Amino acid sequence: MTPATExxxxxxxxxxxxxxxxxxxxxxxxxxIGGAADLxxxxxxxxxxxTAIKVLASGDVNASYIGNGTNILVRDGGIRGAVxxxxxxxxxxxRHGNTLVARAGESLGALCQRCAQEGLSxxxxxxxxxxxxxxxxxxxxxxxxxxxxxxxxxxxxVTANGQIQRCPRDQLEFGYRHSCFQDxxxxxxxxxxxxxxxxxxxxxxxxxxxxxxxxRRQPVGQPSAGCIFKHPADDYAxxxxxxxxxxxxxxxxxxxxxxxANFIVNVGHATAHDVLxxxxxxxxxxxxxxxxxxxxEIRIIGEDA
Ligand SMILES: Cc1cc2nc3c(=O)[nH]c(=O)nc-3n(C[C@H](O)[C@H](O)[C@H](O)COP(=O)(O)OP(=O)(O)OC[C@H]3O[C@@H](n4cnc5c(N)ncnc54)[C@H](O)[C@@H]3O)c2cc1C
Numbered sequence: 001m002t003p004a005t006e007x008x009x010x011x012x013x014x015x016x017x018x019x020x021x022x023x024x025x026x027x028x029x030x031x032x033i034g035g036a037a038d039l040x041x042x043x044x045x046x047x048x049x050x051t052a053i054k055v056l057a058s059g060d061v062n063a064s065y066i067g068n069g070t071n072i073l074v075r076d077g078g079i080r081g082a083v084x085x086x087x088x089x090x091x092x093x094x095r096h097g098n099t100l101v102a103r104a105g106e107s108l109g110a111l112c113q114r115c116a117q118e119g120l121s122x123x124x125x126x127x128x129x130x131x132x133x134x135x136x137x138x139x140x141x142x143x144x145x146x147x148x149x150x151x152x153x154x155x156x157x158v159t160a161n162g163q164i165q166r167c168p169r170d171q172l173e174f175g176y177r178h179s180c181f182q183d184x185x186x187x188x189x190x191x192x193x194x195x196x197x198x199x200x201x202x203x204x205x206x207x208x209x210x211x212x213x214x215x216r217r218q219p220v221g222q223p224s225a226g227c228i229f230k231h232p233a234d235d236y237a238x239x240x241x242x243x244x245x246x247x248x249x250x251x252x253x254x255x256x257x258x259x260x261a262n263f264i265v266n267v268g269h270a271t272a273h274d275v276l277x278x279x280x281x282x283x284x285x286x287x288x289x290x291x292x293x294x295x296x297e298i299r300i301i302g303e304d305a
Contacts (some may be wrong), residue, residue, distance in 0.1 A: 004038035004081050007059045011041055014055070016048035018089070025074040025302070028066065028085060030130060032223040033272050034074025035302060039082040042089040046103070046156075046164065046189045049090060053187060054162035056082050063160075064301060065187045067105065067132030071139055071225055075272045077303035084187060087132040095120075098195050099153060104134030104188045108141075112207050121198035122151045127210035128220070134188040138181040140174050144210060149174035151193040157186035164189065177230055177297055219257040223266040228279060229294040237294055238262040244285040251278040273305070 005021050012019045019041050025034030039061070043049040056063045062081030066072060069087070090105035093114050100120065102111055108126050111133060115123050125146025129136065136148050137155055149172070156166045165186070173180040181188055214220060229237040241247075241261035249256045250267075252274035257263040264275055283294050 002038045002080065003059050004056075004061045007055060007061060007082075008039055010059075011039075011052055011055055014043075014048060014051055016043055016045040017052055018042040018044075023083075025069070025078060025083070028083075029069035029072055029074060029225070030223060031069075031073060031225045031270075031275070032266050033076075033270055033275065035076045035078025035272075035305065037079040037081075037083040037302075041082050041084045043084065043086070044089045044091075046090070046158070049084070049086070049187060049189055050158045050162045050164060052084065053158055053160065056084075057161060063187075065134070067135030068107065068130060070130045071135060071141075071297070072299045072301060073225055073272055073275055075276075075300065075302035076305035079302045086134050086187070086189075090189065098197060099192050100195060101190060101192045102133045103190050104132060104137075106133045107131075108133060108136055115195060116200055116203040116207055119198055119200040119203065120195035121203055121206075122193065122195040124203060124206040124210060125150075127207040128214040130226075133191050137172075137188050137191055138179055139177055140179050142177070144213075147174075149179075151195060153192040153194045155181075155188055155192075156190040157181070157188050160185040217260060219259045219263050219265050222257070224257070224263045225298045227262045227297050228264050229262055229283075230297045232292050232294065235292075236262075240286045240290055240292060240294070241282060244282070244289045246282040246285055249278065249282060249285075251275075251281070254278045256282060271305075272300075272302075276300070 022036045023040040024036050065084050067087040086105035090103045093102045108129050112127050125144045152169050238261050246256045247261050253268035253270035254274035255267050257265045
């Protein structure tokens with residue numbers, strides 16, 4: 001028994017915490033890929049999140065955090081230790097003036113809908129991004145010329161020793177698909193976003209048009225983790241990949257989408273090993289043709305089989 005599974009019954013007794021052991025991560029990722037996590041912990045309040053983190057730290061068990069699993073590839077050997085999943089558990093949105101405060105597990109989709117209902121503008125760019133609020137902050141998710149950093153006022157997180165800490169925007173080190181949370185061990189718990197009053201119909205229309213555009217350009221119905229690579233300076237990874245003739249390349253059931261070359265889709269029973277091999281091959285093709293090394297945007301976690 002791993003130290004993590006030994007802690008499972010202790011965690012299961014906490015209020016507002018659900019615990020699963022030996023849980024396949026393929027069920028919790030949009031790629032539909034990934035070996036089992038020793039422990040999957042789902043807290044539905046910020047207090048429960050802080051307590052769970054303290055319990056894991058006291059047992060010296062490594063904790064990693066996920067939201068909706070739409071930007072991660074979990075290796076086939078799974079994850080030793082605990083995965084704390086916030087999406088679908090730690091949810092809720094409140095309005096204070098023109099600020100919306102959302103818990104980290106809330107979906108971006110629900111947040112965009114709420115903006116439209118409330119007549120608040122600023123998050124239209126995010127329509128159709130399938131992640132949670134926490135994942136969107138960590139990644140500084142963006143599209144259509146906007147990014148999360150544009151609207152963030154503060155973020156509340158839980159430190160590795162279970163303390164709740166509020167960080168103002170200027171401490172968050174936002175950059176292109178980057179925030180300070182990639183370099184510290186905090187769990188993002190709550191986020192305040194400053195928005196602008198607008199006509200609800202206009203916000204609904206902008207959300208609808210953004211989603212339509214996304215459906216035309218991306219393989220949204222197929223399992224993937226979004227764009228595999230970041231854009232290099234002054235260029236687009238998708239353009240380089242397309243011109244390097246990678247569309248349709250395949251390893252096992254992992255295939256470069258024929259609709260958008262920066263997406264790898266799982267066309268059946270792809271393994272993480274298939275995806276990683278394909279990533280290496282297409283990286284090499286772009287390097288051979290353009291001399292550019294594409295850097296991964298997706299987060300790769302866990303152990304090899
Ligand atoms: C079809 C498709 C289209 C996409 N389009 C876009 C796009 O246009 N723009 C874009 O930027 N992204 C896009 N993505 C990628 C992805 O949806 C975003 O990056 C999203 O913000 C990730 O959120 P998530 O909750 O799924 O995060 P996850 O995939 O669960 O996690 C991503 C990272 O954040 C960390 N994390 C998640 N939640 C927390 C938390 N509460 N506290 C601490 N760490 C946390 C994880 O450890 C991991 O490192 C797309 C993905 C798909 C599948």
